[in-house]
Amino acid sequence: MNLLLVVGQVYQPLQHFWESRRTAHFLSVALVWVFVASMVLAGVNYLGVFRLRGLWGQVHFLQAVEISFTLLLLFEMISLVFVIPQSIANSIGKQIEILSLILLRSSFKEFSHYNFAVPLQSQLESVYKMIADGVGALFVFLLLSVYYGLQRHRSITQEGADKQQFVALKQFISLLVLLTLLAMSGYDLYHMFRLGVWVQSADRFYLILIFADLLFMLVAFRYTLHYPDIFRYSAFVLVTVFIRFSLLAPAYYNALLGLFSVVFAIAVVYFHSLFTDGRLRYLRNPAPPE
Template identity: 75%
Template structure:
């Protein structure tokens, strides 16, 4: 256990510092611009038939350049989510919702990449309706996300003496999720090169997050047995399940499930706050009063509601 703790302390803080630095943000921006430029260059080559490109490269066209760039941006956001896991499960759920909004936008751009400007609009109305549904769903998720962050009220669920150990366990979990994410992306790239079809495994990443959230829930039992905290952890795992369902659902249903996931997350945070405040108020009203000192008149008992 001591070696594992030393490994986490040696690995996680430098990785997070590197990822959240301004220099890394500059490199990521350069990577996005370069990816978009190369995609446009490939589209020019394919449009003018300048070269016979193999497999996936031969199907790259102008509208797909936006989709490819959004795919890379989505990967960067998933890595950022990994580094939010040790902060709090509420922040982690918020980051998952952010990624959900980007997935919906990406789905809208993906539908746009299939649009043919040489055909009349009437013959492609179904494609337009799908774009509107995904884009509108992303906008609603974005709006509800502001409400989610607004109703949050962070409370420490672990004693001060145990907090450092709990954070280290979550950092270890984040490193494992990061390794699994890199393996998933590597598998996607290999599949694309072999088959010529790019299939991004965002839904499998959310499945991985479900297992990680369940494990964090079980670990939390070591530090707290308070019913509202356990309920909140369990309900947040269910939010991740709902988000994964929305990624697997067909068009129209995916946006509805995504919006419902955010509404459910807002309800969990709000009602947890209401329950906790009510419970603390109840304890304050009914806790036994200390006996009065000699010569001091005891306060009369307050009537119970």
């Protein structure tokens, strides 16, 4: 119990810091400066003023958007950490938000490879990939509004010690995810400076989220054994698995799998509410004994 108290003392200041207006302003300024710095690097490389080594020498103008989007994606991943303790439904919603940004980033990545000096006909494959990822992101965004509109939060614990303990355990899981994310980001930076190759770890982050959701589900079983809640938590873990598959899938299939993940999440929320409402009506008006 003392450990959970320490977790709360660490988590709450971090959450307050990350969600403060000052931090939001700082992150906005950081994104602008990263974009400007990328454009300056691209200008230096384009003019050939002097030769830069490694990745620095490969930056070009169209890539500046992709670099800024990658940093924005990292910020959204950190924000997800502070959504996890609220509810697993909100956590899944945030994961879907990040999925839409990943699809947009993938579209911009294709755009960064576009060569305006070459006829469009010879680059149609790249354009088709851009369109597929962009349209996929748009439909994910549209379906996300349906997902949030169908949500009806029900607490699985009563007010008091059980609820406080449950929240503290979720905060502990969130801190583990945050430490893992920071470690992966640090490794990506080391890999970039050491080998001159940037590898985005978004797909690995979703692998961590699968285990975090599983742990979250097992912790929830300590406080509820009601079948609809067990099904809901387990199905939400499967949503994260589907999103992970979409990140590993090739072009075109990634957007389709992403859309399927969102539709599946919507179905889980809708049918869980339908089942719960029917169960409540049955408990209030039980059938007469035969």
